[in-house]
Structures are given as C-alpha cells and as structure tokens.
Amino acid sequence: MSTRLSKGGRLIDRSASQEFSFNGKKLRGLKGDSLAAALLANDQMLLGRSFKYHRPRGIVAAGPEEPNAIVGLGRDGRFEPNQRVTTTELFDGLEAASQNHWPSLEFDVGVINNSLARFLPGGFYYKTFMWPRAAWKHLFEPIIRRSAGLGKAPTARDADRYEHTYSFCDVLILGGGIAGLQAALVAGASGARVMLLEQAAHWGGRAPVDGDVIEGAPADVWINNAVQTLAALENVTMKLRTMGAGVYDHGYVLAEEKVADTTPGDGRPKKRLWRIRAKQIVTATGAIERPLSFAGNDIPGVMLAGSVREYVVNYAVSPGDRTVVVTNNDDAYRTAIALVQAGLSVPCIIDARSTVTGDLPAKARAMGIRVEAGKAIAKVKGGKRVTGVSLCAQAGQGAVLEEISCDAVAMSGGWSPVVHLWSHCGGKLIWDKTHAHFRPDAARPPTGADGLAMVVPVGNANGMMTAADALVCGAKGGAAAAQAAGFSAEAKAAVADAAPEADMEAVWIMPQGAGDALKAKMWLDYQNDVKVSDVQLAAREGYTSVEHTKRYTTLGMATDQGKLSNINGLAVLADALHEEIPQVGTTTFRPPYAPVTLGALAGESRGDIFQPLRKTPMHAWHEKNHAYFEPVGLWRRPYTFPRPGENHEQAVHREVINTRTNLGLLDASTLGKIVVKGPDAGRFLDMLYTGVMSTLPVGKCRYGLMCNEQGFLSDDGVVARIDEDTWLCHTTSGGADRIHAWMEDWLQCEWWDWQVYTANVTEQLAQVAVVGPNARKVLEKLGGMDVSKETLPFMQWADGTLGGFPARVYRISFSGELSYEVAVPASMGLAFWEALHAAGAEFGAMPYGTEALHIMRAEKGFIMIGDETDGTIIPQDLNLGWAISKKKADYLGKRGQERNYLASPDRWKLAGFETLDGSVIQDGAYIPSAGKNANGQGNTQGRVTSTYHSPTLKKGIAMGLIKGGLDRIGDVVEFTTITGGTVKAKVVDPVFYDKDGEKNNV
Amino acid sequence: MSDAVNARIVSPLGQAAFDGFAKVREVGPLGMISLRAKADVPGLAEAIMAVVGTPVPAVRQIETAGERAAGWMSPDEYLLIMPYGETDAALVKIAAALKGQHHLAVTLSDARAVFRIEGARADQVLAKLSPVDFATMGATELRRTRAAQVAAAFWRDGDGFMLVCFRSVAGYVMGLLSHSAAPGSELD
Amino acid sequence: MLILECPYCGVKAEETELTPGYEAHLKRFGPGASDEEFEAYMFARKNPKGVHFERWRHVYGCGKWFLAARDTNTLEVFGTYPAQSSAPPAALQDKIKAKRPDWKGYK
Structure with missing residues (x-):
C-alpha cells in the first residue's frame, strides 16, 4: 500500500493538517502536499479509468506529464473537470472526484470494452467511419458517445474571475530548476530585465530530489541562496505557479499563473494569463521520464521511477512497501537508494542492460539491493493494484524466470528533454543517440523579428542531464540571452559534484522478443489506451507518417498530449517501419504546453465587459422606458418601446402609425458623422461618392452612395455642405468607423498630395429624428430658430438653438414624413431628448425604434444598406442610376461597374x-x-x-x-x-x- | 447657451468611481479640440500657444500647462485640452492663427470619456488592459493604444494616469478599469 | 504575434494594435483600364514564401498607414516605412538583397 512515512518530506509541513475529500470520502493531507501526494498518503492509488477500455488507472507521474490521475475539482460554479492531481496543490476543503466511470470507480461497466479490446484496435474510430454507414449512425456512434469523454463540462456559471496582464522583459526564463536559476543569476547580474517563471509551487526542480550537491552543499542550500539573491535584484521578477504555455512569433509568450487556486472565493483572480514580450527566451523546462513498454505497465502501482523518488523525498509518501525498480539507465538507481534509505523494501532492480557497472549501481549493490542485469519484466501482475512482476531475460521472448511479489513498480526508460517551448515557434531537434532522446538543435533555433535566434535552451531541456552540466549550460544560456538582448554578461556557473553515470541503453519494448499477447498489454498512451500492438498495426496498414499514425491510433492525443508516450510510440513505429528514429521524426509540438483554463484565456471578457457595447447619450432613458434593444454593430439601439400589454409587433405598428399621424422621435445618434475639410475636399468626395458633391451649395444636403473598387454598393447617407471647404458626411450606423478608415486609406495611401483632413465626429453629437406631421410644431414650440418651409426647405440645414440647446438642424427624411434631424452636443443629448418629449407631449410625441424606421423607409421604397445590398449589388441594380454621375471621369467603383457582367x-x-x-x-x-x-x-x-x-x-x-x-x-x-x-x-x-x-x- | 442648458451637460457616467488597489474616477467633461495640421504649417505654434499655452508637443509627447495641455496624436493631429466651456473661443483663436492654412479643428469634448486612475499601482491597472511597457513609457508620453477591445489614450498625471476613450464605450471602459483594479489582484 | 514599428510615431506596436492591409505598392487602375489591368489590380495578389511588402495601419495608435517588408516564412521584419512611398527605400532594398541574395526585387 502507499502511505505517509514518519520522517522526511522537504515540502510538507507536518504541523498543518488539511482536510479534503475524494469521491465524498473525507481524507487528510499536509500543507505542502500536491493532491497526488495526499491521495497516495491515504493509499488512494486508483483514481480513474482509461478512455477507451475503462481500465483502472493510478498515478504514474508527479508533474504535468501525468496522463492518468485526472479528476474533477470543486463543485457548482467552481467545478473544473480533467484536472491533474499531480499539479494540484492541496488546500483545506479541496473536493475531488474521479471521472470516466459508471456507476463507480471501483466497479465500472465500461470495463467491458477491455474484454472487447481485440474488437477495438488502433484505427477503430476511422474504421467505423468507413463501414457500413448505417452501423456508424445506429451502432458505433451511440456507443462511442456514451463511453467517450472524460470529465463532464461544468453546467454552472464560473464563479471565479480571471484576468490578463501584459509584461515586457529582456530575458524571460521559463523554468525555475537549477538551470533556470543559474541562467537568471547570470542574466540578472547583467542588469537585463529578467522574468523567471516556474510552474510548480517551489523553486529548484528535481535537483534536491536527486540528491545533487552544489558548491559542496545539498542542492537546497544553493537554491535558497539563489532565490534570495534574485529576489533582491530590482531588475528580476520571479513568479511561482506560473507555467510558460506557449512561445510565439517575435518573442511573444503566454504564461498561466495560478493565483487563487488554493484560496477559492477570496476575491482574487483564480488565474492570470501573462502576455509577455521578451527579447530573449531561455527554456529551462527540464526533462520528462519515459515509461518502459512491458506487459501490464498500466496497472495502478506502476509509476515513473523519478516520480516515486519525488513522492518519497518531497512529500514523505511511499507509493508502495515493496517496490521493484525496472530501468535501462543509472538514474533509476537513485530511486532504489532513496526508497531503501527511507526504510522501504526494494526486492530487485531489474536492469535491461547486460552489464551494469556505474557508480550508482555500485552504491545500490553496496546497500544490499539485488540487481538483475540483462533482465526485463515479462508481465506485471494485478488488477486494480500491482501484486507482483514476472522476471525474464530482456533478450528473450518473455519466458518467466521468477515471480517477484511487490506492490509498486518504479520504471525508467530514460529522460526526454521538454523541448515543447523550444519547438513551438520553429526550433528544430536533433536525435541524441547517447541518451536516446530528441534535444534542441542549437544550429536551427526559432528566430525573431531580427532574423536571429530568440530562444536559448538550457539544462535538462537542452539535453544536459547532470546537475554539473545543467548549471554550466544555464550560466552560458543566461549570458547568451542577456548579450543578445544588449547586455554584457559573464557565464559564471556554480559547480556541482558530478556523479558519473554509465550510458543508458535504448529499450523500446520489454522483453525485446515479446510476442503478440504481451505487446497487446504494453501501453504507450495510458489515457487513450494505445498499445504497442496498435502502433504496429497502424504501420502494417500503411501509416508510415508519424503524424498520420498519431491521428489513426490517437497516440498522444489525450489531455497529456503524449508527454509520456510520444517518443516510445515513434520508436515502436520506426522499428515497425525498419527506419531510424530521426527519419520518422516527432509530431508537431503545439501550444499550450499543458492545458490552460478557458477562463484564463477569456480573461476579463465576461459578463458586462464581454464585449464593448456602445451606448448613445440617451441609452439610460431607453432602458428606463422599457426599450427592446437590437445590436447594430456594437451599438445597442431600441428596436421598439413596447407598452404594457403590447407585443413587439403591436408596439412597432403603433410607433409607425403614431409617427405618420402625430409625432415620432428617433434616437439617431448612432448615425455616422464625418467632417471632411480642405482645398481638395470636394474633389475627394467626388471620387468617394458616385454622385457629385463638389457642386453642392453651402447650406444644402445631398444623398450619396459609396461603392468599393469592385463597384459594389458599400454605404449611403446624406452629405451636407458646411462651408466653402467643409462637408459633413453622414454614414450608416454600422459604417462610421469603416467609412472613416476608407477615407483615410485613400488619403494616406493613394492621394497623399491632396489637401484634405477628416474627423469622425459621430460621438460628439447626439442626433434626434423629429418626424411626423407635428414635427415642425414641436420645434417651433421649443423655439430659437426658424424651421419654416421657406427658411428651411427639404434637403437644407441650419445652425441655431432650439429650446436653448445649440443645434444643427437637417431637413432630411428617411420616412417620407415632414422630418428634421437635430444634432446637439452629446453631453446634452439626454436633456434635449427629454425636452423634446416634454414639448411634444401635446402633439402626441412617442419614441420609435429601428423596426418602425425600417418599415417606414420600406413603405417609401428607400433602400437599406445590408438589406437591399449584400456586397454583390451595384447601385444600378437598385434603380439608383440617378445618384451616379455620368459626367465624372472617375469615382471609386466606376471601373468595376463597367465589367461586362455587371452591365448585363x-x-x-x-x-x-x-x-x-x-x-x-x-x-x-x-x-x-x-x-x-x-x-x-x-x-x-x-x-x-x-x-x-x-x-x-x-x-x-x-x-x-x-x-x-x-x-x-x-x-x-x-x-x-x-x-x-x-x-x-x-x-x-x-x-x-x-x-x-x-x-x-x- | 443658457445656464439652464449648461446645467444639463453630463459626463457619460455621471462621475462614476471605483476604489480598488487603485482608484478609478470618471472625470470631466474636459474641453477637447482635435486639431489637424502638419507640424510645419505656419501659425501652428501660435495657435497651440494661444489656446493652451504650451509649445507644439514633440512626437508622442504631451505638453501641460496647468489645466491645459497639448498632445501629439499623429503626424498631423494634436489633442488640445482645456476647461470644458472654452472650446468655442479656442476654435476662434485657432482659426485666426491658422487663417489661410490648410487645417481642421473640431470640438470633440463630448465624443470622449475621461478617467483618472490613481495610486502607486495605477500602472498595473492599465498593464492588464494594454500592450504597453510602462517601465519604458516616458514621464510626458501620450500613448495611444487599446484597452482590451477599444481604443484608448493615456498619459501620466501626478500619482496616476489620465485615460481618454470614446464616449459610447465609457461604461465598458469603467468596467474594465474596475475589474483590473479589484482589491487583491495587484501584480506584485 | 508580430511586432512592427510604426514609422510615424515610433511605437513598437504589437499586431493587436494594427490592422492589416495586404499587398503594398499596388497601382490603381480606374476607368479606361483594360479588363486585364483591372483584374490584376483588383484580384491578382502576390503570395510569396519569402520577402513580401505589406500595408499595415496603426489603427489603435496614430491611425497612419505604413508599409512593412518582411519574410512571410521566417517572419523576419526587414523594415517599415511611410505609406507615402512609391517604392521601398533604396537602403531597405539593399538590406533585403544582402540578407536574401535570391530576392528578385519588390515588383
């Protein structure tokens, strides 16, 4: 069983007990625990079920690579599915529940898929798409839909808040292990602005777990000193619990910070998305251990050797009382040694290498640990928990030599550098035969805006697998990054004791000659249930590209994105294809490195500030008067103002009739208004509009059409000549910004020698359409200027005051009624609107909305941009030839309209x-x-x-x-x-x- | 304009305020004129001096003189800031100084909403919304950028910042600033 | 996400502060142009893997259009310059030629 040890645990506080629950069961952990550690301390090894076969799944790893131990966290508005217990910090009151099983974790009906495994081979999904069609619809799809999917999507509204923040630095270091800390020390000393991010809740990474000795002392001492030194530097920003999720063009990096994960409801943002621009990026992202492919390697209790060590050293949690270690390298011996030092039993170290001579094996042997060289695990025994392993020769087909009873297996197939962030923006990889892994190829880095390298990989992430090498590499990388950012830096590295390690030996399946029965039980992708046999089948069926094999078998497509399975999978594929691993290559590494909460990506864009809603100065009045709004671009305009007992249609009809018989008031403030001024303004508008605007007399208005260069109608509106060199162009409500940009485009990029200035004054003015037989009466009642037929005839405008308000009055009509459009400064818009209603009460004034506006214009046969036009309509199609000048040599769209099919x-x-x-x-x-x-x-x-x-x-x-x-x-x-x-x-x-x-x- | 009408001038949000780790206050309305003219137009310096009492601002700078200021908006646009009631008189002065020169001056006081973000961490409120490096932003720099999804301009003002956006999105921007200034969400 | 320096205001603007305007240095063809000329102006756009000239507008900044030369493959930016340019500045063309000897010129 797994349990808490009585001594040790560098990250836990034994005096601070914390209560949490798993599947409703109350459990206790310690402050500093990860949820995984706390669960293991409570002997909760079984945590979920796999995706396809619903096989029992336990904790495999201790970090973000964990494929199995994913749970639902929290409840209601704070429920989050698919959370990895290995990256979840324990807190008092945490609630977790397992997923992907029915009816219960212990007894799952879906496990029947397991016995049907031979009918669900690799490519199963594709094959069901192919044949027969009816079977997909009625047989496979319902089954797959019921059994597929991991966690359930939350149904309650997210109770938490999230935010983004922008940040800038010279050197961004992703990863706070010893290589990252060393890089930060060097870059920080150079004076560069340094940002150092670590995804975990503590600094130092694996070095203390591995027992590394730096500058003659345990790694923890050097780490604490480094952190203190960096914290004292003003030019260095350090963030724990912040994961570099993706590296993008020109030094752009997204990182997710866990701000309030362990303090739900404290008002702080749950997560914060950092949007960082860095001149140089240092990836100190460490390495991930690979599983070994032996039969039954997915049974709960089989874990990565490094992770077993981490649970023992960091959390004083023993995954098992008797742990068999199986490896192809020296590093796993550290786990055996740590277990024995913690008082636990290691019955055997099974080493696939035929000769085992390194220092670490010597130490293990000296401690009395049995080492079996040239051996392999033929099969793991057990169901929901390991009960033992069968020992065999690695060179053979799996004939059992001995049964060894144990309750945990610590496996190590070697370590793969975390090259994801190096690769996101184009960094290339080379195959390192010595370590049997891909590592960054320094000769082919991702490049930035200047065409030069923008990412520097260091430490384990660069294939430097010992503490000594990692520190030297970190110092060099930190200095290189600072120098590339324009600072002078010295690559001075701390010295670590170098414990020599013998070469590992690539082992892709165990034993080497395993037959079909064993290979069908060797898991590559634990979450998606992809086995060695599936990849070999894909190869036989012609899937020779690693990208195709991935999609065919779903290898590496689970929530862990193949962090454990990819290299093993492509090695199996390469073997099946009789090719070398580098020839087969890797699948593409895409951001994010590990899942990022959707809330963090949305940031502040939720609820009231999901999207900017544009409001006119009268908006609050409309709300108070029960307007039903409709979106017009980002504006919200009243569609109608229903009265009690009216439906929308009745309200609209009342508004139309009232406007045609009495007086209607429309908030037309959204109408675009652009001032165009200058010696060449007339000439410019003649190019912009299909008609002639240069000849419009001062004081008059003219309707105009604008087309794009293809000749299609783009916008319309009334143009007023303000003075000799000034025009005011009205655009549609949705078109103001677009048309202003269109004007500026032509003025800046084509006719830059023309003397014309434009200003978008849309929001400076509130505008009210005063419409109906009583329109003049209400304006005359307000008083201040002559609005008579004689002084202000149709299609003219005048400045003056109305009721004391400074006003510009346009005599224009979109309804066919007697109509004035009155513009006043926006800050007085509401007051003017209210004054019109007060003065208009005796004339039957009522507000009307956009639907009444639409009906009235349709009754008059007036076109509406977006109704009569759709981007393929020329003015001639709409019988608007009268608004097109025949005399002008040119206007935007003229040549386009001459194309023969438009003239047809x-x-x-x-x-x-x-x-x-x-x-x-x-x-x-x-x-x-x-x-x-x-x-x-x-x-x-x-x-x-x-x-x-x-x-x-x-x-x-x-x-x-x-x-x-x-x-x-x-x-x-x-x-x-x-x-x-x-x-x-x-x-x-x-x-x-x-x-x-x-x-x-x- | 009669006093009765002047009394009805309202800022977009009626002086809304929010107290978080920084204070957010809607201020204004401020008098604002957009003056479009090229930097080498004769009379430009005189026009700006006459209206706000400052030299012509250099690229991306804002020149301040008491409650008046002139900001560089683009190679041919300046933002002139003054008390709200002074814009009509200012337009007359500009017209006089730039008589015969190609230019455009329009009042945009009402097209804008103005906010002050106050406190030692005011920059953090803006850093959550705008892709701007505040560590390198000058003391008298006028930065035009976006705040989340809308256009905004801001500059340092005392222990905080002044921010200008469009009137129609004043409520949205107030929501952004309040969200970003929420207590406990400090960046350090 | 790109960063392009606005040649007018000097802001190193990120892509979200800009709006793209596609190919630069197009010659407008209006009335009197042949169908072929008009088609080329309206629809035929370069789509090179490599050096490319584009229009960008500093829409959330000074509002000005400018032109940028960049490599569409590596995203290296060779330079930005005002929209009021009939051709890329000679120095910029030299710089590109030095970095990309196979480049055939902007036309």
Missing part, C-alpha cells in the same frame, strides 16, 4: 412586391423560375430583400430583386415559403406610400 441586362433589379392575399412574404424567399440548373437545382429569377407588414397600408409589402426589374410591373410571380409552398405576389412600384412626396412637401 440580365441582372436582377429592384422592384416592389405585394402578395395577392395581403400576407407578408417570408424573409429570404426566392422567386423560382422554370427548369433546373447544371447542378440539378431549381432555377430562380429573384429574391426578396425587405419584407414587412405595413401598418399604414394594412397589408404585406416587400422589396426584392427580380430579373427584368421594374419592367416586370404587373406580373404575378411566386415566392417560396419555408414550408415548401409558394405565395403569389404582384410586381409593383417599390414606392408604396405617398408616391408624390406630398407628406414631406409641407
């Missing part, structure tokens, strides 16, 4: 439509025509673009595009309905209401 008489053109039965044509309806096209689809001859019930005319009205356009007036056509039927409609003039403009001409 076959183009669909705008017309009005009225259904014969008065009903409303459905949005999106098409007008079918006879025959079928080349693809066998029914032909069409037109479509609806705007369709409403007109409360004024008490029937359905619509505008649409139809082949032949206005020439078709009088024809009866059919529009499709969503249920597959059709509705008959007559083609009519699109001006449905007040054709002669009498309402406005008052």
Whole structure:
C-alpha cells in the first residue's frame, strides 16, 4: 500500500493538517502536499479509468506529464473537470472526484470494452467511419458517445474571475530548476530585465530530489541562496505557479499563473494569463521520464521511477512497501537508494542492460539491493493494484524466470528533454543517440523579428542531464540571452559534484522478443489506451507518417498530449517501419504546453465587459422606458418601446402609425458623422461618392452612395455642405468607423498630395429624428430658430438653438414624413431628448425604434444598406442610376461597374412586391423560375430583400430583386415559403406610400 | 447657451468611481479640440500657444500647462485640452492663427470619456488592459493604444494616469478599469 | 504575434494594435483600364514564401498607414516605412538583397 512515512518530506509541513475529500470520502493531507501526494498518503492509488477500455488507472507521474490521475475539482460554479492531481496543490476543503466511470470507480461497466479490446484496435474510430454507414449512425456512434469523454463540462456559471496582464522583459526564463536559476543569476547580474517563471509551487526542480550537491552543499542550500539573491535584484521578477504555455512569433509568450487556486472565493483572480514580450527566451523546462513498454505497465502501482523518488523525498509518501525498480539507465538507481534509505523494501532492480557497472549501481549493490542485469519484466501482475512482476531475460521472448511479489513498480526508460517551448515557434531537434532522446538543435533555433535566434535552451531541456552540466549550460544560456538582448554578461556557473553515470541503453519494448499477447498489454498512451500492438498495426496498414499514425491510433492525443508516450510510440513505429528514429521524426509540438483554463484565456471578457457595447447619450432613458434593444454593430439601439400589454409587433405598428399621424422621435445618434475639410475636399468626395458633391451649395444636403473598387454598393447617407471647404458626411450606423478608415486609406495611401483632413465626429453629437406631421410644431414650440418651409426647405440645414440647446438642424427624411434631424452636443443629448418629449407631449410625441424606421423607409421604397445590398449589388441594380454621375471621369467603383457582367441586362433589379392575399412574404424567399440548373437545382429569377407588414397600408409589402426589374410591373410571380409552398405576389412600384412626396412637401 | 442648458451637460457616467488597489474616477467633461495640421504649417505654434499655452508637443509627447495641455496624436493631429466651456473661443483663436492654412479643428469634448486612475499601482491597472511597457513609457508620453477591445489614450498625471476613450464605450471602459483594479489582484 | 514599428510615431506596436492591409505598392487602375489591368489590380495578389511588402495601419495608435517588408516564412521584419512611398527605400532594398541574395526585387 502507499502511505505517509514518519520522517522526511522537504515540502510538507507536518504541523498543518488539511482536510479534503475524494469521491465524498473525507481524507487528510499536509500543507505542502500536491493532491497526488495526499491521495497516495491515504493509499488512494486508483483514481480513474482509461478512455477507451475503462481500465483502472493510478498515478504514474508527479508533474504535468501525468496522463492518468485526472479528476474533477470543486463543485457548482467552481467545478473544473480533467484536472491533474499531480499539479494540484492541496488546500483545506479541496473536493475531488474521479471521472470516466459508471456507476463507480471501483466497479465500472465500461470495463467491458477491455474484454472487447481485440474488437477495438488502433484505427477503430476511422474504421467505423468507413463501414457500413448505417452501423456508424445506429451502432458505433451511440456507443462511442456514451463511453467517450472524460470529465463532464461544468453546467454552472464560473464563479471565479480571471484576468490578463501584459509584461515586457529582456530575458524571460521559463523554468525555475537549477538551470533556470543559474541562467537568471547570470542574466540578472547583467542588469537585463529578467522574468523567471516556474510552474510548480517551489523553486529548484528535481535537483534536491536527486540528491545533487552544489558548491559542496545539498542542492537546497544553493537554491535558497539563489532565490534570495534574485529576489533582491530590482531588475528580476520571479513568479511561482506560473507555467510558460506557449512561445510565439517575435518573442511573444503566454504564461498561466495560478493565483487563487488554493484560496477559492477570496476575491482574487483564480488565474492570470501573462502576455509577455521578451527579447530573449531561455527554456529551462527540464526533462520528462519515459515509461518502459512491458506487459501490464498500466496497472495502478506502476509509476515513473523519478516520480516515486519525488513522492518519497518531497512529500514523505511511499507509493508502495515493496517496490521493484525496472530501468535501462543509472538514474533509476537513485530511486532504489532513496526508497531503501527511507526504510522501504526494494526486492530487485531489474536492469535491461547486460552489464551494469556505474557508480550508482555500485552504491545500490553496496546497500544490499539485488540487481538483475540483462533482465526485463515479462508481465506485471494485478488488477486494480500491482501484486507482483514476472522476471525474464530482456533478450528473450518473455519466458518467466521468477515471480517477484511487490506492490509498486518504479520504471525508467530514460529522460526526454521538454523541448515543447523550444519547438513551438520553429526550433528544430536533433536525435541524441547517447541518451536516446530528441534535444534542441542549437544550429536551427526559432528566430525573431531580427532574423536571429530568440530562444536559448538550457539544462535538462537542452539535453544536459547532470546537475554539473545543467548549471554550466544555464550560466552560458543566461549570458547568451542577456548579450543578445544588449547586455554584457559573464557565464559564471556554480559547480556541482558530478556523479558519473554509465550510458543508458535504448529499450523500446520489454522483453525485446515479446510476442503478440504481451505487446497487446504494453501501453504507450495510458489515457487513450494505445498499445504497442496498435502502433504496429497502424504501420502494417500503411501509416508510415508519424503524424498520420498519431491521428489513426490517437497516440498522444489525450489531455497529456503524449508527454509520456510520444517518443516510445515513434520508436515502436520506426522499428515497425525498419527506419531510424530521426527519419520518422516527432509530431508537431503545439501550444499550450499543458492545458490552460478557458477562463484564463477569456480573461476579463465576461459578463458586462464581454464585449464593448456602445451606448448613445440617451441609452439610460431607453432602458428606463422599457426599450427592446437590437445590436447594430456594437451599438445597442431600441428596436421598439413596447407598452404594457403590447407585443413587439403591436408596439412597432403603433410607433409607425403614431409617427405618420402625430409625432415620432428617433434616437439617431448612432448615425455616422464625418467632417471632411480642405482645398481638395470636394474633389475627394467626388471620387468617394458616385454622385457629385463638389457642386453642392453651402447650406444644402445631398444623398450619396459609396461603392468599393469592385463597384459594389458599400454605404449611403446624406452629405451636407458646411462651408466653402467643409462637408459633413453622414454614414450608416454600422459604417462610421469603416467609412472613416476608407477615407483615410485613400488619403494616406493613394492621394497623399491632396489637401484634405477628416474627423469622425459621430460621438460628439447626439442626433434626434423629429418626424411626423407635428414635427415642425414641436420645434417651433421649443423655439430659437426658424424651421419654416421657406427658411428651411427639404434637403437644407441650419445652425441655431432650439429650446436653448445649440443645434444643427437637417431637413432630411428617411420616412417620407415632414422630418428634421437635430444634432446637439452629446453631453446634452439626454436633456434635449427629454425636452423634446416634454414639448411634444401635446402633439402626441412617442419614441420609435429601428423596426418602425425600417418599415417606414420600406413603405417609401428607400433602400437599406445590408438589406437591399449584400456586397454583390451595384447601385444600378437598385434603380439608383440617378445618384451616379455620368459626367465624372472617375469615382471609386466606376471601373468595376463597367465589367461586362455587371452591365448585363440580365441582372436582377429592384422592384416592389405585394402578395395577392395581403400576407407578408417570408424573409429570404426566392422567386423560382422554370427548369433546373447544371447542378440539378431549381432555377430562380429573384429574391426578396425587405419584407414587412405595413401598418399604414394594412397589408404585406416587400422589396426584392427580380430579373427584368421594374419592367416586370404587373406580373404575378411566386415566392417560396419555408414550408415548401409558394405565395403569389404582384410586381409593383417599390414606392408604396405617398408616391408624390406630398407628406414631406409641407 | 443658457445656464439652464449648461446645467444639463453630463459626463457619460455621471462621475462614476471605483476604489480598488487603485482608484478609478470618471472625470470631466474636459474641453477637447482635435486639431489637424502638419507640424510645419505656419501659425501652428501660435495657435497651440494661444489656446493652451504650451509649445507644439514633440512626437508622442504631451505638453501641460496647468489645466491645459497639448498632445501629439499623429503626424498631423494634436489633442488640445482645456476647461470644458472654452472650446468655442479656442476654435476662434485657432482659426485666426491658422487663417489661410490648410487645417481642421473640431470640438470633440463630448465624443470622449475621461478617467483618472490613481495610486502607486495605477500602472498595473492599465498593464492588464494594454500592450504597453510602462517601465519604458516616458514621464510626458501620450500613448495611444487599446484597452482590451477599444481604443484608448493615456498619459501620466501626478500619482496616476489620465485615460481618454470614446464616449459610447465609457461604461465598458469603467468596467474594465474596475475589474483590473479589484482589491487583491495587484501584480506584485 | 508580430511586432512592427510604426514609422510615424515610433511605437513598437504589437499586431493587436494594427490592422492589416495586404499587398503594398499596388497601382490603381480606374476607368479606361483594360479588363486585364483591372483584374490584376483588383484580384491578382502576390503570395510569396519569402520577402513580401505589406500595408499595415496603426489603427489603435496614430491611425497612419505604413508599409512593412518582411519574410512571410521566417517572419523576419526587414523594415517599415511611410505609406507615402512609391517604392521601398533604396537602403531597405539593399538590406533585403544582402540578407536574401535570391530576392528578385519588390515588383
């Protein structure tokens, strides 16, 4: 069993007991424990079930590489699925629950997949896609969907808060082990701005666990000194619990900081995403131990040797009373030695190498530990827990020599540098035969904006596997990074005692000649249940690329992203393909290094500040008056102002009728307003608009269309001539920023010698459309300026005051009614709006929203950008030829409109439509025509673009595009309905209401 | 403008405030004029001096004189800051100084919301929102950038910063600043 | 995520402060242009693996358009310069030529 030892544990505080629960069971751990350590201390080895076969799974590792021990943490608004117990710090009140099992962890029905394993081989998912089709839909998909998926997605709203922060430095060091600390000491001494990040809750990494001696003292002493030295430097920032997640272009790095994981609800952000720009990045990310592939290597109790050592040394937790160590290298002997020193039993060290002569083995032997050279594990025995191993010769096929009883197995297949962050942005790897691992190729680094190397790998992460080498490498790397960032630095390294290690020997399967039965029980990917036999099958089926094999078998595609399995998997693949490992290569390393919480990526973008909502100065009034809002770009505009008992449609119809008979008030503040001024402003606007603006007299307004260079209609609005060299251009509500940018683009990049300035004054002004037969009366009541027909006729503007408010009044109409648009400074917008309502009460003033606006413009046959246009419509399609100058030699879009297919008489053109039965044509309806096209689809001859019930005319009205356009007036056509039927409609003039403009001409 | 109307001038958020590890206050409205003119236009220095009493600001700098200031916004744009009620008179002065020269001057006081972020850690509030290196940002630098998803400009002011954004997103920016200044979320 | 220095205000802007404007140094063809010329202006865009000239706007900063020369493969930035340039500055072209001897020129 696994248990807490009575002595030792460098990270735990035995005086601080902490209560937590696992699957509802109350357990106790110690302050400083990882959740994994605390669970092991309570003999909780079984923690979950694998993805496909639902086999029992226990803790394998002690860090972020853990593939098995993933749990759900917390509850309700703080529930998080798929959390690794190895990277979770214990705190009082922590709640954890296992996942991927039903009905219980101990008894799981899904384990039946395990006995069906031979029917679920590698490529199972792909094969079910292929054959037969019906089987996928009715048989495989339901089964896979029920059994697939690990943790459950949270259903409650996340109770925590998150944030981003930006940071800048000269040298960013990722990893606070001894190599990272050494690099930071050197770079820090150079005066460079240094940032040092460590994913764990403590500094120093594995050196103290390995018993390294630095500068003649235990590693802990040097580590503490280094941390104190660095903390005293103002130019050095240090962050624990902060994981470098990804390295991106030009020195951009994302890191996730755990701020309040162990103090839920204390008000601090749970996580913080650091968005760092570094001139140079030092990756001191260490190395990850590889499992060995022997039968039953997935049974709970089989762990990585280095991790076993870590639990013993750091947490005083023994994974087992009797631990068999199995290895192909000297390092694992440290585990055996540590276990024996802790008073535990190591019945045997099984070493695949035929001769074992190094210092560490000598020490182990001297301690009386049995060492079996040239041996292997034929098979691990046990179900939910290891009960023993069968010993065999590594060279053979697995004939059992001896059964050894044990309750834990510590395995080591060698160490792989964590090259992920080096590789994210293009750093290349070389195969190191001595250590049988890939390490960074210094000759092919990731490069930055200057084309030079921007990442420096150090320590284990650079394949420097001893403490002595790691420190030297760390110092050199720290100095190189500081120098590259423009500082002078000296690569002075601390000296570690170098304990010589004999060469390891690559062992990819154990025993070497294992047959099919054994290989089908050798796990490569524990979480996704990919075995040696699956990879070999993929190779036989023609998957020769490592990227294809990965996807076919799902090797390395679990939440651990193959941190343990990739190298073993590709070695098996290389062997099956009879190729060398470097020829097969690795899969691509992509960020994040380990999973990053979605909340951290979202940062502050949640709730009220998920997205900037633009509000007019009258927004609060609209809210108070029960407006129903609709999004227009990022603006929120009132769609309608329903009264008690009204639905939206009734409210809209009331607003239309009231505006046409009394007085309607519209908040038009969102309308774009751009001032264009300069000696060349007229010439510029003549290029921008299809019509002529340079000839517009001062004091007058003119409707204009803007097209893109392809000739397609892009925006429309009324232009006012303010003075000799100043115009004010109104744009659509959604178009203000786009059109302002469009203007600046042409002025800066094409006609930069033209003297024109623009200013976007949209938000400086609140604008109100005062509309209806009583519009003039209310303005006259406010008083201050002459708004009579004579002084201020249609399509003119005037400055003055209204009710004491400084105002610019435009006599323009988008409804066909007598209408004024009044602009006042935004800070007075609300007061002016309220003054209009107060003064207008006796004239029947009511606010109206965008839907009433849309209906009224449709009743008048006015087009709306985005309804009648969709980016493929030229003004000519909309019968707007009158707004296009025939005389101008050029305007933006002119050449585009001359393309022959745009000039074709076959183009669909705008017309009005009225259904014969008065009903409303459905949005999106098409007008079918006879025959079928080349693809066998029914032909069409037109479509609806705007369709409403007109409360004024008490029937359905619509505008649409139809082949032949206005020439078709009088024809009866059919529009499709969503249920597959059709509705008959007559083609009519699109001006449905007040054709002669009498309402406005008052 | 009558006093009755002046009394109805409101800042976008009605002087909203938030106290976190730094204080966030909506201030203003401030008088603001956008002056577009090239740096070598005759009369520019006189116009700026006449209106705010400062020299023409150098690239990315803001020149301050009491409650008035001139900021460099782009190679042909300056932000002139003054008491709210002075913009009309200032436009007259600018027109006089730049008579006959190509320029554009418009009042944008109401198009903007203005915030002060105060306290020793004010920079941390902004560092959470803007990709700006505050360690290298000058004492009189005017930095135009984004705050999360919207455009913003800020500069150092006493023990904190002044921040200007568009009026329509004042509520969003107040939300950002409050979130970033939340007690306990200090970066050090 | 790229960093490009705005040649107007000197800010080393990160990509989120910029908006891309695609290929630089296009010649506009308007009325009177042939179909081929117009098609080339409107639609035919270079997509090289290597040296490329692009338009960028410092949209969250000074609002100015500028041009950038960079390697689309390595993301090395050779330089930025004002949009009011009919051709890349000679010094920049020399620098690129020195770094990428096989480069055929910006046209």
